[in-house]
Amino acid sequence: MTLSIWFSLFTICLLGAMSPGPSLAIVMKHSLAGSRLNGLATAWAHAAGIGVYALISLLGLAVVFHQLPILFKAISYAGAAYLAYLGFNALRSKGGIAEKMELGRAVSVFQSAKEGFLISILSPKIALFFAALFSPFVAEVSGLTEKTLMVATPFLVDGLWYTLMTLLLSSPLLLERLRRNAVIVDRLSGVMLMLLALHILLSVS
Numbered sequence: 001m002t003l004s005i006w007f008s009l010f011t012i013c014l015l016g017a018m019s020p021g022p023s024l025a026i027v028m029k030h031s032l033a034g035s036r037l038n039g040l041a042t043a044w045a046h047a048a049g050i051g052v053y054a055l056i057s058l059l060g061l062a063v064v065f066h067q068l069p070i071l072f073k074a075i076s077y078a079g080a081a082y083l084a085y086l087g088f089n090a091l092r093s094k095g096g097i098a099e100k101m102e103l104g105r106a107v108s109v110f111q112s113a114k115e116g117f118l119i120s121i122l123s124p125k126i127a128l129f130f131a132a133l134f135s136p137f138v139a140e141v142s143g144l145t146e147k148t149l150m151v152a153t154p155f156l157v158d159g160l161w162y163t164l165m166t167l168l169l170s171s172p173l174l175l176e177r178l179r180r181n182a183v184i185v186d187r188l189s190g191v192m193l194m195l196l197a198l199h200i201l202l203s204v205s
Helices: 003-018 022-033 036-058 061-067 069-091 097-103 109-121 124-140 144-169 172-180 182-204
Strands: none
Touching: 003 144, 022 036, 022 069, 022 109, 022 144, 022 182, 036 109, 036 124, 036 144, 069 109, 069 124, 069 182
8 A cells, every 4th residue: 555545545534534423423422421531432432433344344345235235224224213312312411411410420431432332333424434435445455564554544543533522622611611501512412413313314215
């Protein structure tokens, strides 16, 4: 893999990580309702899901989706259901930032990591991203080192991007302002998650 090809891969992965969506909403939720550690756990568990998709892309993810379209639909429906579940709870502030703060409940690091991983692994957007945009790079890699780099790049880019988001969200000034408006943040993230779930259902039906 040449440097120019790796840089193209890096750029695509960075743009994918930077695109707003449920991943950012989940990182925000756990950074605000929990702590910086919760946000970091969410970020790197999400990155682990990205790494899984990168790994199976080496095994021919696009081919698998082509031969077994029902698998992609299953991932899409599961992802839509999970987003709708999170969105519904956020709209009610059940399990959201406002409820956690009001009741003084601590958000476990495990819970943060679990939601981060599930948002990643059940996202049809991420599955499509790897099948359509990531898979062509497979032809450019051969040795173990290059294959390791191909998996490590999206994992590290995603983890570091959401680590940056966590650090920004946990700055004292911004953190206090967001927490004062916890109910609004819950409602907005809930609407966004529900709309994304609807979009997924319409796109695969």
